[in-house]
Structures are given as structure tokens and as C-alpha cells.
Amino acid sequence: MKSVLITGANRGLGLGMVKYLINQNKAEKIFATCRNESQELQAIAAQNKNLHILRLDVKNTEFFDEAVSKISEVVGDDGLNVLINNAGVATKYTKLGLVKTEQMIDNLMVNTVAPIMLTKSLLPLLKQASVKNDEKPMSTERAAVINMSSILGSIAQNDQGGFYPYRCSKAALNAATKSMSIDLEKDKILVASMHPGWVRTDMGGQNAPLDIESSIRGIFDTLAKLGEKDTGKFYQYDGTELPW
Template sequence: MQPRLLITGANRGIGLALVKHYLDDGWHVDACCRDISQAHELLALVNTSPQQLQIHPLDVTDHAAIMALSHTLADTPLDLLINNAGYYGPKGYGFGHTDIDEWRKVFEVNTIAPLKIAEAFYPQLKQAQQGIIASISSKVGSMTENTSGGGYIYRSSKAALNSVVKSLSNDLLPQGILSVALHPGWVQTEMGGPNALIDTQTSALGLKKVLDNLTPSQSGQFYNFDGTSIPW
């Protein structure tokens, strides 16, 4: 049977690159993004892979929409769920200038949404031979790696996401569902900026390799795109 992937934030950057690589590898991809009308590159892929790619409108903070999509795909085994959609929030602020409303928004997208999506698509992951929940985290969420301070909003959202990943692994591994946190590297995207060290293709290929070779013993861990382990 053709393996199947559901991915959020699929219209640009790392998400779009991952969609392309999984299509090239023969997967069926359910690609989610907020505004399909603006997802020009993703729409173009439908023309070249009409049997492999389905695009779904999804705001990951809309829990009713998440459940509606799960209902639509109720009888679809999912081999892989990639929580890729993310939001950085404000930049350049320092201690004493944290925007509370933005903090809540970042947590909604980066931490709460991945768990609610995992909960919603748990039945589909159970239908697969070995389901995987992969959440795109960031090295800045590592306590060990935090030697510079600052970045309170984004850092805390990814540290919290890492905790979600660890709990998911503890809860779901006995049922054959793996959960892993992944650092994509510093990537040349809208979020990463033009000075980043790697392009989206390098990141996506590395992430896919990690997931292709993931074993149950690696569930609940935190990995760089090159396969090296990152300390919590």
C-alpha cells in the first residue's frame, strides 16, 4: 500500500520542500495550509502529481477545522504526521518587553496545535503498521543549548513542544506510534532569513532521512536534521 503523509504548513519553506521529497519517493501526501489560493507552488504540484497530492485548507489554531479534517480522512491510515506549521512571533525585543498577546499566539501555533492535531489523527495513525508523529521543533528550545538567554516567546514554545513530544512517546509507543522532535537547522526561509546556513532542500532531505530510518528505540528523542542527537 502507498505510504501516506499528513503535513501542516505545507505551502512554503521546509514544508513545501518536504512535500516535494515525499512525492518524489512515491508517497501520498495530504498537504495542509491556511490559504490555498496563495499556495501557488503547492497548487502547481497537483498538476504533476494529481493522484498523489491532496491539499486541505487548515488553520492549525482552529480546533473544529482539525476535527473536521480528521473526520474527512477517518478511514485513511496515516504512516506519518508532520507538525510543521510554526510561528516565530516578534523579534528584537528584550527582557521587560514581552508581548503577552503574541506569546499566546506563538503557543497556540507551536505547542497547542501539534498536540491537538496528534489527538485528532491518532485513529488514523493507529491504522498504520507503525505511525510516526514528527514535530518540527528548534534547537533554541533546548535547555542545554540555551547559553545566550532572550528569545523568551519562541524558545519557551519549542521547549514546551519538546515536552509534548516526550509525553506523546510515553503514551503512544506501546501502541506502535512513534513520536520525535526534529530541529531543521538554520534554514533560508521567511522565518530563518537570508543569512541562514542551509537551504530548504538540504534540511528536508536530512529530516526525511531521519524519519525513514527511525526506530522505536528513538521515539521520544530530539534530533538534528543531520541525524545527530540534541540534548533537552
């Protein structure tokens, strides 16, 4: 991958992805977006000139074009190879009798609307990368959109109920993944949803069984294997295909 953009990269999984790509020398140019830069992300950027931090609140979609212009200046004719829509929010377990309108709206905005609109804004750069690498098969080495979803967005595996804001927003993101895969197939842009596992982060909590490093390593190992037959599908970090 020549270039990768990761949203929500100031902490948790997003920051873990940045660290992995740098430590494994997996990308020539890394774009990390976040609302507020963490000290750790700033420190990494100070030591690695190929890491570009973009301050971006994904809820403020009107600023997406401005971010795209900055990215375009760096990537030039090469375009953007991989967009990882990672930024997300989650409410705690929410029973039907307690769910609030603002929770539903906030989760849908960050987890569903923002990834769709950012992908739309970055589409010219993704298409550019696909054309630039037309000798390569559909893959993350050519052009790809990876939507970080959750198994809680799987309708088929929902046997607990609850979690209305988060479940609905991730199920909707999965629906967007499927539509994107159909719309972008002619451009040879791979699109997939990815469940990172239940990971020990601020969002996942300290009781989660999986550490960030194991999840990230699995995610990128799985991404490296994805091809044309995998576009429009839903995968777990370890490569297991999940039901919608």
C-alpha cells in the first residue's frame, strides 16, 4: 500500500493501526484523522515524516472536501490506495424502554453517515489509485474501502437484543458496504466490512478478551489476502466470514 487514510486515529484501534503500519513499514504515506491529536500520535508523527495528521471531526461533513484537498497535495497522481473508516461511537447496552433519540442520531451520524460521505468525497482519489495500479488485481494494493463494523451489526447473529443505537448504525454501515461494493466494482475498488473482535479499548472496555496488537495484526493479515471474490463481504479480524 502506497497510501492509507485512517479515521479516528488518535487512540484505540485507529492509533494501533498507525503504529502497525509504521513499525511494519507497510505504507509510504499514512493519513491519520482525529478530532483532537493525542500526545502519542503527535510523538509518532514527529519521528515519522510519512505520517500526516489531519484534524477532522467526522460529524462535520462540510469540511471533508478541505481534507481531501490536503490529501491530494501529498499523494499527487498516485491517488489514495486505502480508506479505513474506523472512527466510531458506541452507547452502552440500551434496552428498548431506555433508548434515547439523541443516541440513535449520534450513532447513525458517526458510524454510518460519516463513512458514506467521506468515501464519496475521497472517491476521485480512490479511482485515481485504481487506474494508476491497473496492472494489479482488486486488492488493498490497488484501491480499497474498509468499513470498520462490528459483529453487533450482524442481524443473523443478534440473539441478545438491545444495543439499538450501535447495532442499527453498524447494520446500516454493512448495508452501505454492500452497495459500495456493487457501485465501485466497475472501478476495481474493493469494499469490505471488518469486525475487529471484542478488543480492550476505551470503547470495548477492560473485560474484552482481545488486545489491540492481536486484533490489528489479524486485520492487516486478512486485508492482505482480500481479492475480487471478497468485495462486498463481512469479515472478522481473523479472516472468518460473518453473516449479515
